[in-house]
Amino acid sequence: MAAQNGGMLANVCDKLAEYHGSSVIGMKLGRERIVVCLGYNEVKEALLNEAFQGRPDNFFIRLRTLGTRLGITCTDGPFWHEQRSFVTRHLREAGYGRQAMHIQIQNELQELVNVIQDRNEEPLWPGSILANSVINVFWTIVTGKRVPREDDRLQRLVSLLQMRSKAFDVSGGALNQLPWLRFVAPEWSGYNLVRRFNKQLIEFFTPTIEEHHRSFTEDSSSDDLIYAYIKEMRERKDEPETNFNDLQLTMIILDIFIAGGQTTSTTLDLAFMMMIVYPDVQAKIHEEIDSNLAPEATPHYEDRLKLPYSEAFLLEIQRFFSIVPLNGPRRTTSDCTLAGYRLPKDTTVFMGFRNVHMDPEHWGDPEVFRPERFLDAGRNIVNTERLLAFGQGKRRCLGETLARSCFWAHRADMAWNSSPGSSVHGCSHRARWAPLRLVPGGSLVNPPFDRA
Numbered sequence: 001m002a003a004q005n006g007g008m009l010a011n012v013c014d015k016l017a018e019y020h021g022s023s024v025i026g027m028k029l030g031r032e033r034i035v036v037c038l039g040y041n042e043v044k045e046a047l048l049n050e051a052f053q054g055r056p057d058n059f060f061i062r063l064r065t066l067g068t069r070l071g072i073t074c075t076d077g078p079f080w081h082e083q084r085s086f087v088t089r090h091l092r093e094a095g096y097g098r099q100a101m102h103i104q105i106q107n108e109l110q111e112l113v114n115v116i117q118d119r120n121e122e123p124l125w126p127g128s129i130l131a132n133s134v135i136n137v138f139w140t141i142v143t144g145k146r147v148p149r150e151d152d153r154l155q156r157l158v159s160l161l162q163m164r165s166k167a168f169d170v171s172g173g174a175l176n177q178l179p180w181l182r183f184v185a186p187e188w189s190g191y192n193l194v195r196r197f198n199k200q201l202i203e204f205f206t207p208t209i210e211e212h213h214r215s216f217t218e219d220s221s222s223d224d225l226i227y228a229y230i231k232e233m234r235e236r237k238d239e240p241e242t243n244f245n246d247l248q249l250t251m252i253i254l255d256i257f258i259a260g261g262q263t264t265s266t267t268l269d270l271a272f273m274m275m276i277v278y279p280d281v282q283a284k285i286h287e288e289i290d291s292n293l294a295p296e297a298t299p300h301y302e303d304r305l306k307l308p309y310s311e312a313f314l315l316e317i318q319r320f321f322s323i324v325p326l327n328g329p330r331r332t333t334s335d336c337t338l339a340g341y342r343l344p345k346d347t348t349v350f351m352g353f354r355n356v357h358m359d360p361e362h363w364g365d366p367e368v369f370r371p372e373r374f375l376d377a378g379r380n381i382v383n384t385e386r387l388l389a390f391g392q393g394k395r396r397c398l399g400e401t402l403a404r405s406c407f408w409a410h411r412a413d414m415a416w417n418s419s420p421g422s423s424v425h426g427c428s429h430r431a432r433w434a435p436l437r438l439v440p441g442g443s444l445v446n447p448p449f450d451r452a
């Protein structure tokens, strides 16, 4: 549910909370009862309470899932549990979170470094190349193969996901409350847009699933999510009520790309931006890498343990920007209470992650970008319990480990190996580095070309 555009609803909730002087606010939007919790204690209570683990069944959720309410993100109950467990188990067995995934990410990174080198001395906007590389990591996990950078399918998928994430709010906006708007203003209300995106995304993945069906054998690589799912479908084909079918597989794939693509690449873009905005922070990161990684080494997820300042920097990026400002929507699956208030079954609940990340009472100076807040005097990582970037509890982000690995490898390596003539394996961080900087008069980021 990691949509990017919770910003608008989050801003409205901030104003309401300020006006009413409360960290829990309730409202009725159309027929939907909505509660938004904005304080850490209430958010934590909702995240961990079993009664808040449902997802609403509203017009927007139906529209987002082509009327099916399938997949993982928009489902709940035993169906959600079965399907989420399958994907989690598959990812674990395929080496997700372990060496196999790190190697795949490192390969993707090598490609990225090649792209930078090919640009020679031209300025470069990381956002234009990072998203492709992140999407390709997911594509390989799902289909077993990467898409060559020059294949226009990759660029089409990246633009589709970017447009989609800009267009929608987690609440579904006015269309969710006034579904009849689709008849009178189908373009303005965004109705046609969602349908177009869905159609294009489905058209995008269907041929790949069909191709997997045709080529499936019992020996097909079980590292590939589509093959693993087809295998499960075949094993269960005699079960009268099986939930494993092509449509559900398609919706799972959509969930992975929609929830993971923009969130991960935007976090990386922001990390690059902040290294430019704060050259002193960039210098500290560089100094730490120089002192702790072998000059020839390819950065690896495990290296984060040797690089506490860099780890603190990434945590601060997640806190400062709150990529998911408003988490949700959740649905109460029974009558329950929150911070002493009674909530009836089927209430929609949102959680203000950005408010938790920006609470002055806890952070002291939340508006200041300061990685040091996550380090103690002994340079150990501390103070993370109120960082909710990936949520918490049973519905916490399914892709957290994957996203974190992408942050690590890409940030560490791309930042320091982007000089012409260097390669991931052959570059001395110390000899090559010069600060990332803005190109005069423009918003482009210019990776360093060290002539020394």
Ligand code: HEM
Binding pocket: 001, 002, 072, 073, 074, 084, 255, 256, 257, 259, 260, 261, 263, 264, 267, 323, 324, 327, 328, 329, 330, 388, 389, 390, 391, 392, 394, 395, 396, 397, 398, 399, 400, 402, 403
């Ligand atoms: C910076 C990157 C990411 C951030 C900040 C992020 C954030 C989140 C958050 C906060 C949730 C919890 C929603 C809730 O509690 O209701 C979530 C759920 C989810 N995320 Fe991520 N996510 C990221 C990357 C990814 C990636 C890479 C994947 C793909 C594998 C992914 C797949 C999912 C899915 C499928 C869910 C729904 C889980 C469920 O409802 O059970 N996310 N994400």
